[in-house]
Amino acid sequence: MALSGINNDRGELRVHENLDELRTDLADYIAELSEAAVKERGVFAIALSGGSLISLMGKLCEAPYNKTVDWAKWYIFWADERVVAKNHSDSNYKLAKDGLLSKVPIVPSHVHSINDSVSAEEAADEYMFVIRQLVKTRVVSVSDISDCPKFDLILLGMGPDGHVASLYPNHPVLDETDEWVTFITDSPKPPPERITFTFPVINSASNVVMVVTGESKAEAVHLAIDNIGPDCPSLPARLVQPTKGKLVWFLDKPAASKLDGHQFSD
Numbered sequence: 001m002a003l004s005g006i007n008n009d010r011g012e013l014r015v016h017e018n019l020d021e022l023r024t025d026l027a028d029y030i031a032e033l034s035e036a037a038v039k040e041r042g043v044f045a046i047a048l049s050g051g052s053l054i055s056l057m058g059k060l061c062e063a064p065y066n067k068t069v070d071w072a073k074w075y076i077f078w079a080d081e082r083v084v085a086k087n088h089s090d091s092n093y094k095l096a097k098d099g100l101l102s103k104v105p106i107v108p109s110h111v112h113s114i115n116d117s118v119s120a121e122e123a124a125d126e127y128m129f130v131i132r133q134l135v136k137t138r139v140v141s142v143s144d145i146s147d148c149p150k151f152d153l154i155l156l157g158m159g160p161d162g163h164v165a166s167l168y169p170n171h172p173v174l175d176e177t178d179e180w181v182t183f184i185t186d187s188p189k190p191p192p193e194r195i196t197f198t199f200p201v202i203n204s205a206s207n208v209v210m211v212v213t214g215e216s217k218a219e220a221v222h223l224a225i226d227n228i229g230p231d232c233p234s235l236p237a238r239l240v241q242p243t244k245g246k247l248v249w250f251l252d253k254p255a256a257s258k259l260d261g262h263q264f265s266d
């Protein structure tokens with residue numbers, strides 16, 4: 001049973017006993033969000049990231065979800081992508097395709113990956129154009145506060161340095177507010193060239209889920225969630241603050257081990 005709690009504006013925290021429990025809770029939660037979005041809008045626009053996230057979503061390919069989820073209504077995007085060929089082992093698209101998308105009946109034309117044959121800058125521009133078209137046709141909803149796309153769900157991992165998507169500490173892209181999708185060519189985590197959603201897009205989503213496991217992330221989880229006063233470093237994960245949407249953290253016990261006061265309830 002997950003321990004859960006609310007931490008002010010830092011969202012809902014779900015701390016899991018082990019990874020198996022986290023996987024089940026995560027699959028349940030995504031399936032619920034999908035059902036609600038399909039009921040309300042007829043589609044589910046979901047943005048993925050790379051890293052351990054995809055394997056932690058693995059239960060979606062198993063019963064009952066493989067049969068109960070309305071896969072035909074899913075539209076897939078990437079909150080960040082490495083600018084490499086789609087069949088390269090570094091590709092987030094390949095990771096998701098091998099680990100999830102090829103195992104469930106998603107409509108191939110609903111999978112919106114980046115153009116892997118152009119520069120990072122061009123790939124970011126083109127991706128923004130693709131999203132703009134899908135906002136026009138309301139496959140992706142639009143924020144009523146900004147003109148940003150409002151994804152039904154954006155799923156993010158977090159690095160030990162507190163990065164999310166390809167938004168790294170102290171990088172100028174943290175301040176990007178003009179573009180929905182931008183690019184970097186100097187990622188501290190290889191490969192260096194990436195495209196990434198910007199914070200205005202992440203924070204316009206209806207739902208943001210942070211999936212963070214392992215002790216190496218414990219300090220960053222503490223800095224991203226706890227009330228640590230005015231000297232709080234500008235950790236990218238702390239800048240995930242959906243304006244009107246819901247933020248939920250899926251953690252395991254090692255990742256949650258440095259959180260202040262464990263005010264969780266069963």
Ligand SMILES: O=C(O)[C@H](O)[C@@H](O)[C@H](O)[C@H](O)COP(=O)(O)O
Pocket residue numbers: 049050051052053080081082092156157158159163164165166189
């Ligand atoms: O393209 C990427 O590298 C990812 O999108 C990245 O942001 C990832 O989610 C975190 O680095 C956490 O990765 P792990 O969960 O594997 O630690």
